[in-house]
Amino acid sequence: MSGAGGATRARLLIRAGSDIPVDTPRVPAREAARHELSKPMYHENDPNLLQRGLDRLWEWLGDLFSAASDTAPGGPLGLIVLVLVVVGLAAALWWRLGTPQRTARPTDALFDDSPRSAAEHRTAAEAHAAAHRWGEAVQERMRAIVRSLEERALLDTRPGRTADEAAAEAGHSLPAHALPLRAAAREFDAIRYGGRNADRHAYLTVRDLDLDLENAKPLLTAPARGAAE
Numbered sequence: 001m002s003g004a005g006g007a008t009r010a011r012l013l014i015r016a017g018s019d020i021p022v023d024t025p026r027v028p029a030r031e032a033a034r035h036e037l038s039k040p041m042y043h044e045n046d047p048n049l050l051q052r053g054l055d056r057l058w059e060w061l062g063d064l065f066s067a068a069s070d071t072a073p074g075g076p077l078g079l080i081v082l083v084l085v086v087v088g089l090a091a092a093l094w095w096r097l098g099t100p101q102r103t104a105r106p107t108d109a110l111f112d113d114s115p116r117s118a119a120e121h122r123t124a125a126e127a128h129a130a131a132h133r134w135g136e137a138v139q140e141r142m143r144a145i146v147r148s149l150e151e152r153a154l155l156d157t158r159p160g161r162t163a164d165e166a167a168a169e170a171g172h173s174l175p176a177h178a179l180p181l182r183a184a185a186r187e188f189d190a191i192r193y194g195g196r197n198a199d200r201h202a203y204l205t206v207r208d209l210d211l212d213l214e215n216a217k218p219l220l221t222a223p224a225r226g227a228a229e
Helices: 003-017 026-037 049-071 075-097 118-130 134-151 163-173 175-192 200-214 222-228
Strands: none
Touching (some): 134 175, 163 175, 175 200
């Protein structure tokens, strides 16, 4: 073999060998691909963390709505109607009862630790009414009613009495006013313990009841009538 012929054959073998595929192991290949894809140039247009979180949230809500609509009568339209009904009922309860603040308990007393006369409660009620603080005005007027009944000996003076208890007890000796007394007590509880808003009409109703009770004659019990005779 001549020198030129040997060199030519060597070049042909090298060229032929370059067409043989290189067998790279799987793990190094995967690591190389992961390293390559981790470069910032491949993630310039990716959504940020907040956008990814919102996408997951909307995806979850979509799946939830789809699952609920499959089980609700009428499909998606029936589910929408059901949601609107629930929202409407919640709004009606909120409007009727006000924002709940705390649950009334039997130990919630009508009066605080600073006892005042019926006249003082009436003065406070009128001051609140003049300032359009109707909730406070209703409460003070209800206290004036109960204190007045105590001053007239139609109720015994008992610390810790609730508005409901006072109304129920007073209704025995003043049966003609039993229903208005219970209504005033419920209004008092709804305002003080239920967070309900009052208005001028509510205050005038309790004030008129207070004025009517001033001239109301108690119903004498049978033993009292016998003793009088």
